[in-house]
Amino acid sequence: MRIIFRFGGIALLVAAIVILAVLPFATSFVEQWTRRDVELRSQLVFNSARDQVVSLLARDDVGRLAGLFERIASDERVLAIGYCDGEDLRSPTRNMPASFTCAQAARSDTQSFSTIAAEGRNILVSSFPLTVAGREGHLVVLHDLSYADRRGGQARNYLFLALAGVAFGAAALAAMIAALIMRRWLASIRQALENARAGAAGQPERENMIPLGQEIRDVLQELEASRRTIDAAHTDWSPDTLRAALANELSGSEVIVVSNREPYIHNRAQNGGIVLQIPASGLVSALEPVVRACGGTWVAHGSGTADRETVDASDRVPVPPAHPSYTLRRVWLTDEEQDGYYYGAANEGLWPLCHIAFVRPIFREQDWQLYRAVNEKFADAVVAEAKREDPIILVQDYHFALLPRMIRNRLPQATIVTFWHIPWPNAETFGICPWREEIIDGLLGSSILGFHTQAHCNNFMDAVDAYVESRIDREQDSVTFGGEETLIRPYPISIEWPPTALEGQKPVEECRRVVRERLGLPLDMRIGVGIERFDYTKGILDRMQAIDALLNEHPEWKGNFAFVQVAAPTRSKLANYRQLQEEAEALAREINERHGSAGYEPIKLLIRHHEPDEVFELFRSADLCIVSSLHDGMNLVAKEFVAARDDEEGVLILSAFAGASRELSEALIVNPYNAHAMGQAINRALTMSQNEQRERMRLMRDQVKERNVYRWAGQMLLSASRLRKRQRIRRLIASGRKRAPANA
Structure with a gap:
């Protein structure tokens, strides 16, 4: 005692x-x-x-x-x-x-x-x-x-009382533990004496003990450190910050990225040589700086005409070519697979379904079979590349709705973060998809499923609620399906800061002069720009109609304003995309004939791919930029225009239906379906004072700088880190429960 x-x-x-x-x-x-x-x-x-x-x-x-x-x-x-x-x-x-x-x-x-x-x-x-x-x-x-x-004094008193209570509780607990230890010790001595008296003393039984409490405390401390890192409001996210966060939170982890579009394409040139192309893709421009920062492997479709000639025997190539920092693993698809999976199920089915841009989605069973087969092929490639049984896998976009579940079945301990780069429609609209249950099941194989906005997260959970049996926690934004929990989170995507394309750019005044000379425009000509792929969701025809409305209602801009529309051809195998390009060319000719004159075209339509440095030169030369998406998950063109304007001038005209409008509220927000209102917004942009331009641009630049692509990636990866630590705690507790009967 x-x-x-x-x-x-x-x-x-x-x-x-x-x-x-x-x-x-x-x-x-x-x-x-x-x-x-x-x-x-x-x-x-x-x-x-x-x-x-x-x-x-x-x-x-x-x-x-x-x-x-x-x-x-x-x-x-x-x-x-x-x-x-x-x-x-x-x-x-x-x-x-x-x-x-x-x-x-x-x-x-x-x-x-x-x-x-x-x-x-x-x-x-x-x-x-x-x-x-x-x-x-x-x-x-x-x-x-x-x-x-006063608050400090109150806190001191409350803390004293709380600690005193804990102290007495700890003393009582210590006394109880001592009593238990003493009882067990006495019992063991008694047993030893009895064995000795019987002449058959046995070997003491080795107890299978693990330091469970200490491990859980260690994990909880790591989890708290992760929370402080991810929630830090004033963190300046950069490649170094991201690398440091990954080193602290995911040290030794393996990162694998999966996307349809590859970040570097090797094509055969006309002269027989090989040329390198960086594709015009928002996904690539957002994700490539992140993979450079954290390393790992990027698995993608090898689409270039010289891609096979530039890989090793395992279909791998180190990239970027000048300073390799990660590995690109290429997956090969047949023409039949490409037609059914990419052009068919993904871009004639899921793309119009999710964008609600008044183009009827087409669903073919043969396309879906090929879509499923290609997802299986990518799952095989991911498993082959994984060097650990618990890698972190970042699955990108609507091309791989089934991939998370396929990977989960092969690598059950993997942490799978899927990001859906396009909008998610409301449940009623999604319900017309004949493969809705299979798509939802595939995506719920993810540990974390990310969208651009909270509205898209809500739409997804509504679709889950409507079409599959599951448990939805609206407070925690999670779905439990088949005994596994998937976190649903908004991660607004962005661009790198500072942008690589801004390096080596001429001063703004020099860019203005060079671009106008190249386009054959007077040096005092005011110009606007629009830059995207030929896609019916981008509202290219609508902005041309807005130019027409501007010149009808404000004829003083004839001869004084020109709009430069850069549009890269894309998905030309699909009739809707070919038709859009033809309509855009015809509409530009019609408007130029109506409002133009000798030596003056109000619309300059440039149909070719522009490299990032060319795009930024155009941005820096322009008085305004129009982003008139009819429906868009985010739209990074808007953020790139803001990032290009280090002179803090220029006006962004931005569609209310682009996700970027939630962040760049200082832009002139417009309804792209209203040509008259867009024309008025263009006139306002052209007459806006420099002081107002600077105030608006300064706020938008601060927003893009703070919420850059490294923050986007950091949020996802650190969320994955926190999830992995919670899972470790659950495994430790489960292990302790299994061992408890043996130690009783």
């Missing part, structure tokens, strides 16, 4: 030491957290009022500015607010401390925070830079920090 009390006393002593050691740190943590909370509140106040403050200051409307400041200061947490014009404090609110001056605020080119003492209390001064009519100033927001001291 004395030993039991000794264990309890030691536990109480240790707990008391821990309490004394932890309390100061806990109090400091609460105070720092409270201060950070106040800083975030200040940022929220500034973001909400910035535009109004700038507008009122520009008009020198002192009365309305004072009223706005008083309304903001009515918040119980805001002490006072004012505007520092140099050293002059303008429009301070009634509660502004009499001793406060602008010299006390820590002012800089970026937001800053400082603490001052005034009237017997600590005050947090938040300073935010503003530019009004070319003059620099700062909006200052003051918060009373006295409540932070």
Whole structure:
């Protein structure tokens, strides 16, 4: 019994030491957290009022500015607010401390925070830079920090009581454990004595123990570190950041990417040589920088005429050619497979079904059989490339709806992240697909299934709810099907930052001159650009009709504005795509005949593939860019135009039906089906002041810079990391339960 009390006393002593050691740190943590909370509140106040403050200051409307400041200061947490014009404090609110001056605020080119003492209390001064009519100033927001001291005291008291309770509980638990150990020890001695008395002492039984509790604690700590990494609001995502995140969270993991389109195509040139082409694909432009950053293997269809000549005996080629950083594994398809899987089931069936662009989807059973066979072929390739039984596999797009389930059946421990790059339609529309249950089953083989927007996630879960038996958790955004859980998540895709294509670009003025000379346009000609593939979802005809409407309603732009439409031919085997190109050429001729003149064509239609550096040169030379998608998952052209404009000028006209409109709200958002309204938006873009252009472009560039492709990939891969750690915990617990009867 004395030993039991000794264990309890030691536990109480240790707990008391821990309490004394932890309390100061806990109090400091609460105070720092409270201060950070106040800083975030200040940022929220500034973001909400910035535009109004700038507008009122520009008009020198002192009365309305004072009223706005008083309304903001009515918040119980805001002490006072004012505007520092140099050293002059303008429009301070009634509660502004009499001793406060602008010299006390820590002012800089970026937001800053400082603490001052005034009237017997600590005050947090938040300073935010503003530019009004070319003059620099700062909006200052003051918060009373006295409540932070009160919160710290309360936290200290609560923590003391909580730790004391834990200490007594720990002491009691220690005493119970000691009693159990003593009882077991005494029983073993008694058994040994009995064996010795009988003359047949046996060997002690070896207990099969595992450090289960410690392993779970280690995993939970790793999981918390992962959460902090992925949720960090101010992380500047770059290739180095992504590599560091993967090294910390997925060290030693194998990454395999699967897509139909390959990132590098080798074609046979007319002179007999081999030329390298980077395809005009949003998927490739988004994913290739990520694979360069994390390495691994990319499995894709080898479509180039010289692809077979450039691979090794295992159909692999290191890429990028100049500085190889990962392996491209090519999969070969017959013409019959390509026609049925790619042109048929994928692009005549799933593509129009998901885009709802008024083109009837075509479903052929033979196409579906080939689609299934090609998915099997890619599953075989992935398994052959996997060097571990638990790789991370990133499956890309609607070409591989069945692939996740096929891989899951072969590699049950793999972490499969599938990203659907196109929209997902509502459940009623998806219901017309004759293979709807098989598609849903295939996708639910994924560990994580990603879409561009939350709306697409909701549509998918509605389709699951309507067509298969499953358990849907709307709160956690997950689907449990066949005993396996799939997380459904929005991951808005983006581009690399800074873009590689921006390297080596000439200054904007030089780009404007070079492009106009190349197109035979006067140097003072205003131009707009549109750049995409010939696809009926991109709204190419609709934007041409908008140009027609502009010139009809604003004839002053005739001879002063030209629209450059770059369109790369694609899927030319399909009648809808050939017909679109023919209609676009005919419509451009018609508009040029109606509004053009000798030496002037309002629409320049350039039908060929443009390399990324050519595209960025066009972007930098343009006064505006039109993205008029009739339905689009994201549309990276819009983000590339924003990234190209490091001069912070130019106007983006963006369709409300492109996923990018959810992020780039400072663009001129239009309905592409309304030619008149689009024409008015073009006129507004052409007459927009440079100051307004810069304000809009600066905000959009900040958005694209912060939410770049490395962040997109990092979110998915770190989500995979967190999922793998949860699965480890489940396996450890399950293992512990299995071992429990043996140890009882």
